[in-house]
Amino acid sequence: MKALVTGGGGFLGSHLVKALRARGDEVRVLARGDYPELRALGAETIRGDITDAPATAKACQGLDVVFHTAAKAGGWGDPKEFEAINVTGTDNVIAGCRAARVPVLIHTSSPSVVHGHEDIEGSNEAIPYASQFTAHYPRTKAISEQHALGASDATLKVVALRPHFIWGPGDRHLLPRLIARAKTGRLRQIGSRDPKCDTIYIDNCVDAHLLAADKLLGGAPLGGKPYFVSDDAPIGMWTMANKLLACAGLGPVGRPIPAGVAYAVGAMMEGAFWLFGVEKEPLITRFGASELSYAQWFDISAAKRDLGYAPKVSIDEGLSRLAASLRGAASEASVAAGHPAP
Numbered sequence: 404m405k406a407l408v409t410g411g412g413g414f415l416g417s418h419l420v421k422a423l424r425a426r427g428d429e430v431r432v433l434a435r436g437d438y439p440e441l442r443a444l445g446a447e448t449i450r451g452d453i454t455d456a457p458a459t460a461k462a463c464q465g466l467d468v469v470f471h472t473a474a475k476a477g478g479w480g481d482p483k484e485f486e487a488i489n490v491t492g493t494d495n496v497i498a499g500c501r502a503a504r505v506p507v508l509i510h511t512s513s514p515s516v517v518h519g520h521e522d523i524e525g526s527n528e529a530i531p532y533a534s535q536f537t538a539h540y541p542r543t544k545a546i547s548e549q550h551a552l553g554a555s556d557a558t559l560k561v562v563a564l565r566p567h568f569i570w571g572p573g574d575r576h577l578l579p580r581l582i583a584r585a586k587t588g589r590l591r592q593i594g595s596r597d598p599k600c601d602t603i604y605i606d607n608c609v610d611a612h613l614l615a616a617d618k619l620l621g622g623a624p625l626g627g628k629p630y631f632v633s634d635d636a637p638i639g640m641w642t643m644a645n646k647l648l649a650c651a652g653l654g655p656v657g658r659p660i661p662a663g664v665a666y667a668v669g670a671m672m673e674g675a676f677w678l679f680g681v682e683k684e685p686l687i688t689r690f691g692a693s694e695l696s697y698a699q700w701f702d703i704s705a706a707k708r709d710l711g712y713a714p715k716v717s718i719d720e721g722l723s724r725l726a727a728s729l730r731g732a733a734s735e736a737s738v739a740a741g742h743p744a745p
Contacts, residue, residue: 404428404620405466407505409453409496410473411446412438414574415511415566415608419470420446422609433462433473453492456499463499468507468616471496471551476576478538478690479673481682489543490550497554505559507619509612510551512563514601514631514699515541522598522698528629528705538690552627560619560626564611567633567699570647571605571721572728578647585653589686594662597639598698604634604721607714614710623709630706634714634721637700646718650726662696 406423410416411432420441423430430446432438433453442448451458453473463469475488493510500508517523518541519533532549536542548563555561570577584590603611611632618625645655669692672685706712716724 404468404616405431406616407431407433407462407466407469409433409459409462409469409471409492411441411448412436413472414576414605415569415612416470416472417441418573418605418609419472419612420444422606422613426613431462431466433459453495454487456495459492459495460499460502463496463503463505466503466505467620468509469496469500469505470509470511470612470616472511474511474544474547476540477684478540478688478694479676479684480539482539485539485543489540489547493547493550497551497559500559501554507616508551508554508559508561509615509619510548510561510563511612512548512551512565512629513541513544514565514567514701515694516545516548516565518694518697518699520693520697524599524698524700525702527702528631536690537693538688540690548629552629555627562615562619562625562627563629564615565629565631565701566603566608566611567601567631567701568643569603569605569608570725572725573605578651581644581647582651582653585648585651585656588657591657592641592659593665593687593692593695595659596662596696597641598696599637599700600640600643600698601631601633601637601700602643602718603632604714604716604718606716606721607634608632610715611706611710611712614712618710625709628705628709630710630712631701631703632706632712633701633703634716634718635703636714636718637698638718640695643718646722647725650722651729662692665692665696668692 408416411420412434420430424444432446432448449462453459475485517530532545551561669687669689
């Protein structure tokens with residue numbers, strides 16, 4: 404397989420590159436930063452941006468598959484940037500695939516495209532897109548997914564995967580923020596409930612992407628379909644947060660604040676930040692409060708049936724690996740600081 408990974412320097416992208424190289428595939432990476440560790444694996448790295456249509460088209464030349472993982476995430480930010488990266492960037496990837504006659508595109512989406520302001524428990528891919536969104540991230544991801552799936556035809560087969568709460572060693576976004584807030588005492592439970600949510604360990608998420616690509620390249624008639632993928636073990640949101648904190652040697656999340664209060668505070672902070680032109684993300688946003696207040700888990704029967712997907716790493720095994728990774732990182736940092744661990 405000759406594959407391009409957009410956003411190859413990110414959490415999912417970098418693990419996908421490693422997995423592709425481990426099985427002998429040729430890999431090209433399109434990313435804004437420089438990642439010598441990926442070159443060391445034998446990947447061709449191109450420094451560029453998916454918002455640059457000519458650069459994206461050039462990166463798509465001579466490939467069998469494109470894994471489009473690049474995106475702008477978060478509950479706050481300039482709507483123009485979300486539009487440029489998530490919508491226009493995806494359109495550029497689609498156009499690049501068409502111009503280069505790439506036969507398969509695997510688009511990394513998100514369950515947030517269907518999540519409004521309510522519990523979702525056991526729904527499948529028949530659930531419609533949300534009618535309204537509390538942030539530009541889910542709104543633009545919904546648009547980009549529709550563009551990607553709508554582009555699927557006989558010459559370019561597209562599948563969209565919807566992983567929720569990707570976690571594991573190497574996470575440079577979600578887990579570090581969780582740990583930082585816990586250490587400063589700013590991490591509070593939203594609402595009194597412990598709503599169940601889907602999670603997906605990083606290796607399971609990578610496996611789902613590889614399975615989707617292999618199925619489409621093998622001729623499976625799956626183009627134009629979205630798939631929820633997960634660890635297939637819904638778990639309480641705050642139970643999982645506490646397990647992740649325990650991996651870092653930290654205590655549980657602080658006492659809860661009412662969900663309605665958190666949502667209202669998020670709305671006020673967003674308004675104030677917008678009014679005064681503050682670019683920094685507020686401590687709490689409406690999107691964050693909503694994501695943390697409602698159940699969000701899905702039936703992954705379609706991924707099991709069509710992709711042959713089944714999570715290979717359980718949550719318990721993943722937590723064990725994460726804890727070992729964090730201990731190793733702490734030990735290396737201690738040695739680097741001149742204070743070797745006993």
